Amino acid sequence: MTEKDHERVTVDIYNRTYTIKGPESKQHVQLVASLVDQKMRDIQQGNPGLDTTRLAVLTAVNAMNDYMKLKEEYATLMGKLRQKED
Secondary structure, three states: OOHHHOEEEEEEEOOEEEEEEEOOOHHHHHHHHHHHHHHHHHHHHHOOOOOHHHHHHHHHHHHHHHHHHHHHHHHHHHHHHHHHHO
16 A cells, blocks of 8 residues: 555544544544543543543553553464464
């Protein structure tokens, strides 16, 4: 996909509007934005005194933690699959 094929999608995350440009479908970008928005709101509920910057950083840390856990689980499952194939 070339730069010209990238779609612009406007989304709202934590009461702010962002325009995101990329190769993913509009529905995918909207889903990701919705998940980020929900994660920020969940974290804010447990930490009402956080400013937006700290809230965004904690959201990123939580998202990366979830990603790393999934990546480790995937690697474990792939290892088990290879063992069964041998």
